[in-house]
Amino acid sequence: MGESYAAVMPTNAYNWIAVWRRNFLAWKKVAMASILGNLADPLTNLFGLGFGLGLIVGRVEGTSYIAFLAAGMVATSAMTSATFETMYAAFARMDAKRTWEAILSTGLTLGDIVLGELVWAATKSVLAGTAIGIVAVALGYASWLSILYAMPTIALTGLVFASMAMVVISLAPSYDYFVFYQTLVLSPMVFLCGVVFPTSQLPGSFQHFVGLLPLAHSVDLIRPAMLERGVDSVALHVAALCVYTVVPFFASIAVFRRRLLR
Amino acid sequence: MSMSTVAIDLAGVRKSFGGRVIVDELSFSVARGECFGLLGPNGAGKSTIARMLLGMISPDAGKIMVLNEPVPARARVARMRVGVVPQFDNLELEFTVRENLLVFGRYFGMSARKIEAVVPSLLEFARLETKADARVSELSGGMKRRVTLARALINDPHLLVMDEPTTGLDPHARHLIWERLRVLLARGKTILLTTHFMEEAERLCDRLCVLEGGRKIAEGKPDVLIDEHIGCNVVEIYGGDPRQLRELIRPHARHIEVSGETLFCYAPYPEQLRVLLRGRAGLRVLQRPPNLEDVFLRLTGREME
Numbered sequence: 312m313g314e315s316y317a318a319v320m321p322t323n324a325y326n327w328i329a330v331w332r333r334n335f336l337a338w339k340k341v342a343m344a345s346i347l348g349n350l351a352d353p354l355t356n357l358f359g360l361g362f363g364l365g366l367i368v369g370r371v372e373g374t375s376y377i378a379f380l381a382a383g384m385v386a387t388s389a390m391t392s393a394t395f396e397t398m399y400a401a402f403a404r405m406d407a408k409r410t411w412e413a414i415l416s417t418g419l420t421l422g423d424i425v426l427g428e429l430v431w432a433a434t435k436s437v438l439a440g441t442a443i444g445i446v447a448v449a450l451g452y453a454s455w456l457s458i459l460y461a462m463p464t465i466a467l468t469g470l471v472f473a474s475m476a477m478v479v480i481s482l483a484p485s486y487d488y489f490v491f492y493q494t495l496v497l498s499p500m501v502f503l504c505g506v507v508f509p510t511s512q513l514p515g516s517f518q519h520f521v522g523l524l525p526l527a528h529s530v531d532l533i534r535p536a537m538l539e540r541g542v543d544s545v546a547l548h549v550a551a552l553c554v555y556t557v558v559p560f561f562a563s564i565a566v567f568r569r570r571l572l573r
Numbered sequence: 574m575s576m577s578t579v580a581i582d583l584a585g586v587r588k589s590f591g592g593r594v595i596v597d598e599l600s601f602s603v604a605r606g607e608c609f610g611l612l613g614p615n616g617a618g619k620s621t622i623a624r625m626l627l628g629m630i631s632p633d634a635g636k637i638m639v640l641n642e643p644v645p646a647r648a649r650v651a652r653m654r655v656g657v658v659p660q661f662d663n664l665e666l667e668f669t670v671r672e673n674l675l676v677f678g679r680y681f682g683m684s685a686r687k688i689e690a691v692v693p694s695l696l697e698f699a700r701l702e703t704k705a706d707a708r709v710s711e712l713s714g715g716m717k718r719r720v721t722l723a724r725a726l727i728n729d730p731h732l733l734v735m736d737e738p739t740t741g742l743d744p745h746a747r748h749l750i751w752e753r754l755r756v757l758l759a760r761g762k763t764i765l766l767t768t769h770f771m772e773e774a775e776r777l778c779d780r781l782c783v784l785e786g787g788r789k790i791a792e793g794k795p796d797v798l799i800d801e802h803i804g805c806n807v808v809e810i811y812g813g814d815p816r817q818l819r820e821l822i823r824p825h826a827r828h829i830e831v832s833g834e835t836l837f838c839y840a841p842y843p844e845q846l847r848v849l850l851r852g853r854a855g856l857r858v859l860q861r862p863p864n865l866e867d868v869f870l871r872l873t874g875r876e877m878e
Contacts, residue, residue: 409659416652
């Protein structure tokens with residue numbers, strides 16, 4: 312049994328790049344539409360909530376509400392773009408388009424494919440998160456350098472949510488099941504993890520629970536970076552995000568193996 | 574056969590899905606340079622066997638060796654020297670033909686330079702020189718199949734595994750693929766192909782294995798199988814009551830099979846039969862040499878499709 316799992320794990324540290332490059336080539340053909348699509352939703356939220364609510368809320372944690380929200384939106388757009396890339400595009404490549412089937416007849420393994428898809432989804436998170444960051448910089452709510460500081464966390468956030476979505480698609484029989492993950496896991500996380508209001512507003516018992524959610528760790532790293540403040544317990548946040556990447560990664564490979572390589 | 578001359582070796586392979594036996598105690602060997610056919614109706618287990626050779630399905634029992642590598646344990650290493658034509662095209666429809674080859678070459682760890690060096694000869698081989706920069710979604714079914722064939726050759730494989738390579742193609746496209754496969758065989762490649770076309774098996778295969786319900790029911794050279802199991806002309810008769818006809822022609826037949834409303838009469842002296850049936854209204858009589866279809870019918874009591 313151990314041997315058969317070893318046979319599906321990533322072959323080496325670089326085989327996945329071929330999968331990443333396949334996705335990059337496909338993306339280049341529709342890049343403009345993809346970037347606009349990635350930007351539209353978070354910008355709507357940013358301006359709608361930022362200007363609208365910002366008037367009522369005033370200052371939050373010593374900064375303007377829109378600057379507070381911008382950091383939360385960077386983390387959220389990293390989360391949603393990695394999630395959607397995996398749940399819809401990667402699922403199509405695994406299922407209807409038979410792309411994975413074609414790759415499985417070559418020198419790559421299932422693990423190489425999953426790893427390539429994860430890094431690709433994280434790449435799209437970096438694009439989406441950075442794009443929101445640039446808007447924030449252009450409006451004077453963050454500095455250029457702060458976006459650079461936030462970028463590693465944006466990438467890690469992408470890996471986390473791609474990895475978690477990978478487990479969802481490995482288990483889901485069809486697209487219809489994704490909505491449960493969106494409405495029951497992702498949407499609540501946006502409200503619980505300090506994206507639109509500080510977690511200190513939550514009841515005490517909730518705050519402990521929130522400490523377990525990956526998006527909270529992303530926000531706790533990205534917001535101080537963008538507001539150029541010191542970050543508390545960096546190692547804890549990074550470690551939590553790494554666990555949320557690695558565990559689902561191996562879990563998804565194990566489930567895919569049962570699904571695709573019977 | 575010594576190991577170095579064997580491309581594929583299956584010994585006692587079994588596989589069930591959900592309690593249903595798909596492959597049952599199957600053993601066969603394919604020599605290097607040989608074209609070996611897995612022939613059988615839909616559901617005979619052909620595709621399962623093809624996928625097993627690639628490590629995409631693990632057997633419940635038995636041993637599989639592909640190019641001297643144990644599969645599935647070292648399937649990835651074996652696949653580096655195998656080309657695959659799957660039953661359903663899984664090309665990148667939004668990519669051009671050239672991009673398909675480029676992307677696929679990378680999956681074998683080939684450098685861009687190395688891929689670019691082999692692409693012109695692959696395009697020429699697949700008769701796609703003028704389509705290099707056309708999007709695959711714009712190509713006909715036959716052309717797509719040839720792109721898949723070119724793609725399968727990108728890593729210069731020793732062995733080609735082809736699952737129903739011409740299913741769904743029109744006769745012209747099918748003949749072109751057959752002709753290309755004969756060129757590959759002349760170059761010394763080994764081919765394992767699954768098919769339910771008797772004509773395909775007879776034209777291409779040096780040897781074949783006839784499958785039904787996951788079991789091997791015959792194995793050998795096509796002409797020998799035909800000779801052993803049939804060995805005489807076949808007269809097909811239809812348009813009458815099969816039971817009545819059966820009694821009528823019995824004295825002239827070595828063996829009779831009934832399938833639907835058609836009688837297959839294996840007749841050493843078909844002329845006598847034709848005389849007997851002459852003048853009977855509504856009867857259609859067709860005399861022809863025996864083929865693998867007859868072998869299958871003879872062995873299983875039913876037609877292939």
